[in-house]
Amino acid sequence: MVSEDELDMQDAAAESAEDDFYSGGEEDGFDSDDADVADYEFIDNDSDDSDDLISHRYQQNYTILSEGDIRQRQDDDIMRIATVLSISKVAATILLRYYNWSVSKVHDEWFADEEKVRRAVGLLEEPVVPFPDGREMTCGICFETYPSDRLRAVVCGHAFCNSCWAGYISTAINDGPGCLMLRCPDPSCNAAVGQDMINVLTSNEDSDKYSRYFIRSYIEDNRKTKWCPAPGCDYAVDFIVGSGSYDVICRCAYSFCWNCTEEAHRPVDCGTVAKWILKNSAESENMNWILANSKPCPKCKRPIEKNQGCMHITCTPPCKFEFCWLCLGAWSDHGERTGGFYACNRYETAKQEGVYDDAEKRREMAKNSLERYTHYYERWATNQTSRQKALADLQQMQNVHLEKLSDIQCQPESQLKFIIEAWLQIVECRRVLKWTYAYGYYLPEHEHAKRLFFEYLQGEAESGLERLHQCAEKELQIYLNAEGPSKDFNEFRTKLAGLTSVTRNYFENLVRALENGLSDVDSHGACSRMASSKSLGGGSSRARAGRGKGSTSRSSGPSRNIDEPGHWSCEYCTFANIKPATICAMCQQRR
Amino acid sequence: MANSNLPRRIIKETQRLLSEPAPGISASPSEDNMRYFNVMILGPTQSPYEGGVFKLELFLPEEYPMAAPKVRFLTKIYHPNIDKLGRICLDILKDKWSPALQIRTVLLSIQALLSAPNPDDPLSENIAKHWKTNEVEAVETAKEWTRLYASGA
Numbered sequence: 090m091v092s093e094d095e096l097d098m099q100d101a102a103a104e105s106a107e108d109d110f111y112s113g114g115e116e117d118g119f120d121s122d123d124a125d126v127a128d129y130e131f132i133d134n135d136s137d138d139s140d141d142l143i144s145h146r147y148q149q150n151y152t153i154l155s156e157g158d159i160r161q162r163q164d165d166d167i168m169r170i171a172t173v174l175s176i177s178k179v180a181a182t183i184l185l186r187y188y189n190w191s192v193s194k195v196h197d198e199w200f201a202d203e204e205k206v207r208r209a210v211g212l213l214e215e216p217v218v219p220f221p222d223g224r225e226m227t228c229g230i231c232f233e234t235y236p237s238d239r240l241r242a243v244v245c246g247h248a249f250c251n252s253c254w255a256g257y258i259s260t261a262i263n264d265g266p267g268c269l270m271l272r273c274p275d276p277s278c279n280a281a282v283g284q285d286m287i288n289v290l291t292s293n294e295d296s297d298k299y300s301r302y303f304i305r306s307y308i309e310d311n312r313k314t315k316w317c318p319a320p321g322c323d324y325a326v327d328f329i330v331g332s333g334s335y336d337v338i339c340r341c342a343y344s345f346c347w348n349c350t351e352e353a354h355r356p357v358d359c360g361t362v363a364k365w366i367l368k369n370s371a372e373s374e375n376m377n378w379i380l381a382n383s384k385p386c387p388k389c390k391r392p393i394e395k396n397q398g399c400m401h402i403t404c405t406p407p408c409k410f411e412f413c414w415l416c417l418g419a420w421s422d423h424g425e426r427t428g429g430f431y432a433c434n435r436y437e438t439a440k441q442e443g444v445y446d447d448a449e450k451r452r453e454m455a456k457n458s459l460e461r462y463t464h465y466y467e468r469w470a471t472n473q474t475s476r477q478k479a480l481a482d483l484q485q486m487q488n489v490h491l492e493k494l495s496d497i498q499c500q501p502e503s504q505l506k507f508i509i510e511a512w513l514q515i516v517e518c519r520r521v522l523k524w525t526y527a528y529g530y531y532l533p534e535h536e537h538a539k540r541l542f543f544e545y546l547q548g549e550a551e552s553g554l555e556r557l558h559q560c561a562e563k564e565l566q567i568y569l570n571a572e573g574p575s576k577d578f579n580e581f582r583t584k585l586a587g588l589t590s591v592t593r594n595y596f597e598n599l600v601r602a603l604e605n606g607l608s609d610v611d612s613h614g615a616c617s618r619m620a621s622s623k624s625l626g627g628g629s630s631r632a633r634a635g636r637g638k639g640s641t642s643r644s645s646g647p648s649r650n651i652d653e654p655g656h657w658s659c660e661y662c663t664f665a666n667i668k669p670a671t672i673c674a675m676c677q678q679r680r
Numbered sequence: 681m682a683n684s685n686l687p688r689r690i691i692k693e694t695q696r697l698l699s700e701p702a703p704g705i706s707a708s709p710s711e712d713n714m715r716y717f718n719v720m721i722l723g724p725t726q727s728p729y730e731g732g733v734f735k736l737e738l739f740l741p742e743e744y745p746m747a748a749p750k751v752r753f754l755t756k757i758y759h760p761n762i763d764k765l766g767r768i769c770l771d772i773l774k775d776k777w778s779p780a781l782q783i784r785t786v787l788l789s790i791q792a793l794l795s796a797p798n799p800d801d802p803l804s805e806n807i808a809k810h811w812k813t814n815e816v817e818a819v820e821t822a823k824e825w826t827r828l829y830a831s832g833a
Binding site: 229230231232233247249253256257260267274275276 | 687688689692693743745746747772775776778779780781785
């Protein structure tokens with residue numbers, strides 16, 4: 090049953106993959122999701138070149154394996170070896186285990202030199218000593234004398250009593266996975282002990298343990314397979330190495346990087362993630378008290394805990410002050426007039442250089458470096474928390490609200506899939522956004538143009554996502570709390586679906602641009618006008634984001650920067666430069 | 681009390697160790713704990729330990745013979761596979777242990793280790809380095825230590 094689903098899933102269109110993976114680990118939900126794909130497929134089609142991108146991204150280069158799948162594969166491999174080599178299944182198992190479950194390696198080695206393989210693996214063809222048939226013998230372990238029917242031996246003939254065999258096997262099993270390579274207890278003998286002997290002589294508990302080691306060995310000793318690292322998850326992943334993106338989404342909904350098994354972290358590379366995680370653990374003591382879990386309301390100073398997803402915080406009455414969680418500035422300053430929502434992603438490194446003496450300068454530098462780290466860490470962590478919250482909200486939406494909304498608005502649940510789609514996108518975007526802060530932290534200070542470009546892209550991404558998050562979280566409430574069907578529900582549908590699609594495109598382009606190391610920006614100043622206008626990643630994403638916004642909240646489009654105080658828009662590449670500059674930071678053209 | 685339900689194997693091994701001791705090796709159980717043995721190994725001829733008498737302690741854990749005995753040198757010895765606490769780096773005392781091995785075979789292996797030090801699998805990094813860079817001098821030190829600490833006075 091499970092494996093059938095699995096096949097379906099791989100064959101299914103690209104879009105279906107996404108909701109399957111995210112829908113909270115409830116198997117039941119998957120099938121119905123698949124069926125409804127067609128209903129909202131249009132969401133992906135309203136942007137020209139997104140199709141090949143999506144199919145590229147969701148093309149599965151891995152297979153999720155359940156315990157049943159793994160056992161099936163194991164059995165198939167064992168059968169294949171047993172048949173081709175004309176040996177018992179027990180012997181085939183020993184061989185496969187020895188050669189790390191590589192069927193081809195077993196073939197190669199066996200047919201190259203069977204004798205050598207038999208010796209190395211301990212698959213003897215004849216006894217080394219005669220088994221004491223019908224005679225009494227002293228067991229070499231407990232030194233007691235037994236009749237031959239209470240003795241036992243593997244092929245080699247070295248006989249030990251049943252209870253010593255049982256003790257030997259049990260000790261090996263409780264010692265760890267080494268029990269899979271068990272040899273005859275005689276120190277001079279290397280005859281392998283097969284599963285047949287082990288099955289007869291073990292308790293149920295040990296037998297279970299052995300079986301776990303056996304299945305684990307199939308995944309862990311094989312370079313193409315790994316366990317899903319999520320706690321409590323029993324799925325494994327078979328990955329086609331060298332086939333593009335390392336991001337894997339397990340059937341348990343956990344997404345992780347196949348290469349380093351940390352959580353999925355595109356667009357940041359594994360090395361940076363390792364550095365960042367190390368840094369976080371090294372500085373976490375500091376961060377704990379710096380961040381704590383609450384911030385005082387900037388107006389009334391009451392402590393506020395953030396328990397909603399988006400950054401727009403409204404203090405409880407009577408204060409009701411609306412502010413931005415990140416910069417604690419008034420929300421009213423976050424509108425279009427100040428250069429777009431969320432200008433607060435920019436970290437100003439330019440501190441006033443004054444008449445400080447050396448000691449003070451050093452103190453200042455130390456403070457700055459901590460401040461700089463705090464800046465990125467805080468935003469990284471906040472997006473992490475937001476993502477957790479969004480995941481919980483998504484669950485809540487699927488399990489409770491969707492049905493309620495369907496009743497109130499008199500819409501079939503299949504017509505409300507756009508809401509789930511939006512939440513899935515929010516979860517994914519929070520993940521990407523989170524990692525862009527690690528990216529930003531390690532982006533070299535001196536790459537000025539890249540930094541500016543990066544911060545611009547990040548800022549746009551953040552504002553786009555905030556708009557989507559706000560719409561899915563707050564605006565939806567109106568329709569959830571309505572008495573009956575709302576007239577403008579269809580408008581809401583169009584708006585949310587549109588925002589979802591625009592945000593998805595924007596983030597996909599963002600990921601690509603960052604993965605390319607922001608190569609569109611030539612920091613050495615040789616960048617020509619042609620090159621920058623042709624640029625694909627960031628350049629086109631900017632245009633697309635602008636167009637998307639036009640349909641929702643903004644009408645001015647890409648040229649809006651001209652109106653901004655303190656900025657001028659480059660007429661060649663449209664980049665928003667700061668006023669004092671006379672040469673465009675992006676394309677180096679004169680103003 | 682621990683002695684009352686001593687496995688038959690341990691009793692038999694002990695009897696044989698006392699009645700037919702291996703050459704150059706003596707092992708006798710402690711009076712109050714039959715699982716604890718006082719061991720003496722004579723330094724093998726033609727080794728830097730020749731003429732020395734080395735004291736060891738050997739303990740049979742509860743799981744014996746499924747688990748290896750625990751053995752430690754009590755006499756100071758200059759040997760690349762034995763550290764300053766007397767711990768011994770020997771495969772059959774660890775992963776290569778088999779319940780079909782015995783106290784006798786373990787002690788014979790330790791005796792053999794004195795004849796054939798293995799500086800490529802060292803326990804004591806410094807001594808092993810000494811052995812590899814200047815074997816003549818290292819052997820001299822081993823002889824010196826044997827005279828100083830293992831002369832059986």
